[in-house]
Amino acid sequence: MSKKPGKIISSPTAFIGVNGNGIISFGSGQPDLPPPKEIFKDLGRQRLFKYSLVQGDKKLREALAGEYPRAKAEDFVITNGASEALDLVFRAIHEMHGPVKVLVCRPYYYSYPPVIELAGLRIVYTDLKEGRIDLDDFKKKVRGVKAVLINSPSNPTGRVEALDTLREIEKITARLGVYVISDEVYKDLIYERKNYLIKGKHVITVNSFSKTYAMCGLRIGYFYSRDPKMVQKVIDIKVHTSMNTSTLGQEMALRAMKVPRKLVLSQVAIWKERRDFIYRELTAMGFHLWKPEGAFYVLPKMKNSARVVSELFRDHGVIVYDGAWFGAPGRIRLSYALNLPEIKEGLSRIKKYLKGKESWLR
Amino acid sequence: MSKKPGKIISSPTAFIGVNGNGIISFGSGQPDLPPPKEIFKDLGRQRLFKYSLVQGDKKLREALAGEYPRAKAEDFVITNGASEALDLVFRAIHEMHGPVKVLVCRPYYYSYPPVIELAGLRIVYTDLKEGRIDLDDFKKKVRGVKAVLINSPSNPTGRVEALDTLREIEKITARLGVYVISDEVYKDLIYERKNYLIKGKHVITVNSFSKTYAMCGLRIGYFYSRDPKMVQKVIDIKVHTSMNTSTLGQEMALRAMKVPRKLVLSQVAIWKERRDFIYRELTAMGFHLWKPEGAFYVLPKMKNSARVVSELFRDHGVIVYDGAWFGAPGRIRLSYALNLPEIKEGLSRIKKYLKGKESWLR
Numbered sequence: 253m254s255k256k257p258g259k260i261i262s263s264p265t266a267f268i269g270v271n272g273n274g275i276i277s278f279g280s281g282q283p284d285l286p287p288p289k290e291i292f293k294d295l296g297r298q299r300l301f302k303y304s305l306v307q308g309d310k311k312l313r314e315a316l317a318g319e320y321p322r323a324k325a326e327d328f329v330i331t332n333g334a335s336e337a338l339d340l341v342f343r344a345i346h347e348m349h350g351p352v353k354v355l356v357c358r359p360y361y362y363s364y365p366p367v368i369e370l371a372g373l374r375i376v377y378t379d380l381k382e383g384r385i386d387l388d389d390f391k392k393k394v395r396g397v398k399a400v401l402i403n404s405p406s407n408p409t410g411r412v413e414a415l416d417t418l419r420e421i422e423k424i425t426a427r428l429g430v431y432v433i434s435d436e437v438y439k440d441l442i443y444e445r446k447n448y449l450i451k452g453k454h455v456i457t458v459n460s461f462s463k464t465y466a467m468c469g470l471r472i473g474y475f476y477s478r479d480p481k482m483v484q485k486v487i488d489i490k491v492h493t494s495m496n497t498s499t500l501g502q503e504m505a506l507r508a509m510k511v512p513r514k515l516v517l518s519q520v521a522i523w524k525e526r527r528d529f530i531y532r533e534l535t536a537m538g539f540h541l542w543k544p545e546g547a548f549y550v551l552p553k554m555k556n557s558a559r560v561v562s563e564l565f566r567d568h569g570v571i572v573y574d575g576a577w578f579g580a581p582g583r584i585r586l587s588y589a590l591n592l593p594e595i596k597e598g599l600s601r602i603k604k605y606l607k608g609k610e611s612w613l614r
Numbered sequence: 615m616s617k618k619p620g621k622i623i624s625s626p627t628a629f630i631g632v633n634g635n636g637i638i639s640f641g642s643g644q645p646d647l648p649p650p651k652e653i654f655k656d657l658g659r660q661r662l663f664k665y666s667l668v669q670g671d672k673k674l675r676e677a678l679a680g681e682y683p684r685a686k687a688e689d690f691v692i693t694n695g696a697s698e699a700l701d702l703v704f705r706a707i708h709e710m711h712g713p714v715k716v717l718v719c720r721p722y723y724y725s726y727p728p729v730i731e732l733a734g735l736r737i738v739y740t741d742l743k744e745g746r747i748d749l750d751d752f753k754k755k756v757r758g759v760k761a762v763l764i765n766s767p768s769n770p771t772g773r774v775e776a777l778d779t780l781r782e783i784e785k786i787t788a789r790l791g792v793y794v795i796s797d798e799v800y801k802d803l804i805y806e807r808k809n810y811l812i813k814g815k816h817v818i819t820v821n822s823f824s825k826t827y828a829m830c831g832l833r834i835g836y837f838y839s840r841d842p843k844m845v846q847k848v849i850d851i852k853v854h855t856s857m858n859t860s861t862l863g864q865e866m867a868l869r870a871m872k873v874p875r876k877l878v879l880s881q882v883a884i885w886k887e888r889r890d891f892i893y894r895e896l897t898a899m900g901f902h903l904w905k906p907e908g909a910f911y912v913l914p915k916m917k918n919s920a921r922v923v924s925e926l927f928r929d930h931g932v933i934v935y936d937g938a939w940f941g942a943p944g945r946i947r948l949s950y951a952l953n954l955p956e957i958k959e960g961l962s963r964i965k966k967y968l969k970g971k972e973s974w975l976r
Contacts, residue, residue, distance in 0.1 A: 303642055
């Protein structure tokens with residue numbers, strides 16, 4: 253499969269599903285590692301082809317409840333990836349509270365602004381400082397909103413928020429009655445410390461099987477909330493907008509959860525090796541970037557980023573994403589969800605392209 | 615799996631996924647017949663686990679294009695069932711035209727009103743006459759709307775619209791610049807004549823693999839439009855709200871399409887036998903109902919329908935749906951997507967319950 257986007261590349265949509273023809277893609281954030289082999293076996297059982305509970309398979313929700321302290325199966329809804337979980341949560345907030353405001357950290361994952369606006373909500377931005385939440389600005393802006401959306405480890409910054417920051421956010425929002433929507437799809441890909449789970453009835457955790465178990469294409473995600481009204485509202489919407497999430501995908505997710513934890517940990521070791529490699533190489537090439545602490549992205553500075561994205565793709569067969577798509581103009585985003593030989597080849601093409609353009613890296 | 619809804623049953627949501635414990639369900643509209651066995655084989659290929667085109671697998675869209683005259687692969691978007699197709703279409707209309715009105719035939723499939731309102735659109739109803747579109751009323755009301763939603767064969771009426779009616783609607787809406795959203799998920803389950811496909815750039819066809827191939831739980835549907843702007847708008851929304859539809863489900867849908875057509879036809883023969891049986895039996899029991907011409911539903915008259923739904927479930931283990939949930943108060947809806955012995959057992963329990971309540975059937 254190959255598809256050449258036109259000359260002006262204005263969003264990542266043009267690159268999704270683009271591969272082959274010797275293209276090296278630092279674009280899409282999907283693991284190249286395979287999913288656990290256990291999930292494929294004996295899938296032909298007929299019950300998988302029937303409608304099932306809109307909330308999601310009970311066994312899968314019970315397994316998830318085991319991963320969160322004091323959680324119960326009824327606190328979860330299984331969704332078509334984390335994307336649908338976010339979409340449903342914002343629609344539910346609109347149904348319950350009207351066109352309220354949502355505080356979003358910038359740079360952000362590129363779907364955040366459209367999914368919030370599609371739900372009829374309004375966005376307030378807080379700009380990150382060196383890729384981390386600026387608590388002073390956060391505290392000022394949180395007073396005017398009904399929900400905040402945080403994402404640690406972050407796509408596109410690769411940063412992990414400090415424990416103190418997360419605890420402070422947990423406290424402030426609880427006091428103000430503001431929802432915290434915590435997108436934790438990279439929670440199992442942290443290199444510096446363990447994930448910290450923000451707690452409380454006002455917290456809505458969004459997660460996915462895509463990254464941890466390399467199951468992106470199957471689109472199984474979920475959300476977790478200890479507020480029964482929020483859970484019920486989401487189910488009430490989903491019954492009309494998509495019904496149950498794929499029964500087969502849910503079965504595979506359940507099997508993935510039963511795979512020994514050491515598989516996930518062994519993959520984190522691979523990600524860390526790649527992180528170390530790409531950070532060292534990019535720094536040596538003169539790039540200015542934050543050292544990633546989680547997920548699999550780097551967001552180095554880059555002048556003329558739109559031109560760089562277009563020329564790298566057209567002339568060198570390398571996909572990188574424009575930071576502007578993530579609210580980070582003057583930067584590019586590289587995913588290092590690639591094996592080392594591909595990362596090396598991609599970086600060597602970028603190096604060749606950048607010859608004589610060293611001033612663009614500042 | 616079994617789940618007893620509380621005493622007041624106010625929507626079909628309470629019954630979705632409810633089975634076991636000797637319950638006979640005339641509720642959910644899903645085939646009991648198995649899907650084609652060919653779709654299970656050799657599903658472990660790694661490419662199925664990667665993100666893929668948001669628009670849907672190209673081979674699947676090419677196969678679908680072969681089913682519609684002059685259609686091209688790029689006219690289709692593969693979705694999480696027909697539900698998501700409808701949700702995306704209404705959201706796209708809202709994005710392009712603002713909070714316009716949609717004309718809906720009543721009785722309607724129960725998700726129509728919420729999915730239209732969730733998208734921020736407004737509803738105008740035209741009441742069916744004996745389960746069919748009343749063209750006089752339709753012509754009056756179509757002048758104030760931007761889109762009309764039709765569903766032939768219909769859930770919950772089981773009726774198929776006359777060819778002349780469909781051609782007239784095709785013409786009026788084309789002249790007025792009104793979208794026709796044609797929900798054709800039952801197009802392969804017609805007992806009286808072949809399906810008539812409404813044509814034109816203003817027509818949006820919504821369909822699904824759920825009914826034809828008994829794949830409800832896999833949630834693979836699609837929409838087809840010859841208006842490239844509509845197609846692009848839907849893709850632009852879906853990339854943020856759910857991304858690609860399950861790669862594995864799409865692969866299975868593609869395999870289902872390659873199964874010889876005679877399998878589908880042989881299943882239609884089974885449906886027709888059940889249709890004849892339940893229509894004859896219900897009529898003999900004193901029910902007043904329209905003879906179904908397609909799909910697998912009957913919508914007989916029933917006084918005190920809410921009480922009937924609740925008592926049949928609680929005291930007799932039989933699920934039927936309240937007509938009120940479909941905009942048809944004073945009726946109940948029975949799906950006959952069951953094998954004949956189960957239909958017989960269910961009807962005999964209903965007969966027992968109705969003893970002495972014959973006046974409720976008028």
